[in-house]
Amino acid sequence: MTSRKSVLVLGGSSDIGRAAARAFAKAGYDVALAGRDVAALEPDAADLRARYDVEVGLHKFDVLDTASFESFIGALPALPEIVISIVGLLGVQADAESDLAHATAIMRSNYEGPALILGLFAERFLARGSGTIVGVSSVAGDRGRASNYVYGSAKAGFSAFLSGLRARASRGGVHVVTVKPGFVRTRMTEGMKLIGPLTVEAPVVGDAILRAVENKTDVVYVSGKWRLVMLIIKTLPEAVFKKLKF
């Protein structure tokens, strides 16, 4: 057993998950990766071990299987110091407008599942009196847009959950970070038209998460430009906003 700090990454096989795992491993943390397909996580585990000489554990986790959450946490070899949820599903807005199953999957993957699992961790962290919870939400949750409001509304719910949890947990020594990455060049956004100057690569998000945890930041817009963009978007009057095409 090492006495090193540990981080658990839920959604470990996503590009941002991998980047976050690398950032923490580089900083000397032992890492646990959790995802639906454990075998698919093996190469990432080997990568972290080879690069940073840290301990890496793998765990099966499905964000839609809320019934398994308690036993998932119970089966972890130890309660981590930090838990990061990067789980999410962008989905296809046009499909979600008529396909209830698809809309439900988007809502559950971006809100219900992440909020419930982080809520369970929060209880255990509060009982211990320490810990950090990181939720990767989205600028899309700052205001519903015609082009992706199913996803956006779920992220809005998740952001609200995190801010409420932060208010409560901070009194018990537990810190909650909300990350709003903006456009990131990942598998999720492949083929989408992203605005160059507002787009970052996954490692930038990974480093930003590490910094936010170490500096105890509450809400991180990964690129400072987004904070401004979203401030403008949030303050546009509804009458104007509904006419905008985006």
Added chain:
Amino acid sequence: MTLVSGWGRFPVVDSDVLRPRSFAAVGEAVSAGTVARGNGRAYGDAAIGATRTLTMTGFDRVRSFDPATGRIRLEAGVLLSDLIDTFGPRGFLPFVVPGTRFVSVGGAIAADVHGKNHHCEGGFGRYVDSLLLRTGQGEVIEASRDENSDAFFATVGGMGLTGIILEATMRLRPVETGWIRERVISASDLDAAMRALEAGDAATYSVAWIDCVARGRDLGRSLIYLGEHADRGELAEGADAFPVGQGSRLSVPVDLPSIALNRTSVRAFNELYYRMGARRAGGSHVVSLYPYFFPLDSVGGWNRIYGKRGFLQHQCVIPQAGARAVLGEILDRVARRGDASFLAVLKKLGQGDGILSFPLPGYTLALDFPVKGDILNFLDEIDRLVVAAGGRLYLAKDARQSRATFEAGYPALRRFNAIRKSLDPAGNIRSKLSQRLFDEV
């Protein structure tokens, strides 16, 4: 279809660009006219598929690393910058690095890149023990000096034309620090520069930056940079054994108008550069590996300095025996033209390893030219001098040489093509470069 170009932004052509996420997806993506692309640092059309381009930078995992020997197994999309940042602090660096660290392992193998140490330590391929290659025929093979050795030696320096490199096992160089003990020598003309490089043969690293605007008596005046890995005892008190690599502090946000780069600005820059360097000449001092190996990396997107139309790099190697006369002639023509690049690079190379590797024992000269006016004709003339001297051009930099120039420079082409044919009888793997220079049409 997407518009794609190399680092020189010339030519710009249409290609289907895919970013496979698994080796199985790589296999499925290979169709007639496909080539792999690393980080797009080749200047011309080498990393653009005849119809389809597979971006490999998503394959960036290290598979295993042995800190006792420095042997590493990794996916081909890992960037050298990532390797340096990750393993540098653990006491290991790549044996060979080119002038930018933003190249992938796959790209470095495919071009068998040379560094400032080629004259004594050889190229990138020399430190590669084996490769996992997905051939055009659809097989996945492990190739090394002993196993599938034809495929191995054709892939090292083979510009991606033997198939897609998926993984490689290579050796890293153990180092005590990330610092270089540098000695700068100023040379007042070409003879002095070549003498200094000859005298620098014993140095691990050597390279000359030539002022290619200087003419007459000053023709070939340059600064020669010799370097050795510094050990801990040479560092200043309290200095970290491994320096921090800065990201680009400056970057060129937009294409500069073509007038920004003119005779006056280039002349002024070169004059300043030479004088500042000459002042540092003489003693030796310890510098971070980053500015020593990668001086251009500190300016992001510097290729935009040359404007929208892009630029060409002309990099030739001339065999040792005739080198002085030909280099003098080339430099003279370039200086008389006056619109050449900022700085030219001159260095000594040793024997190459791959069948199509660029290096041969002699001198390599690299020059940049903006794409404008009669530049293509001018470079054709320079090519004639190179061919007459038994030299060749570097494929990783080329966007325009003729078939005749290429065939004269690479006599092992026949053997290369035979191996290529055996790995890919249907001819699936093709780049714009191979269409221009190799493939029968």
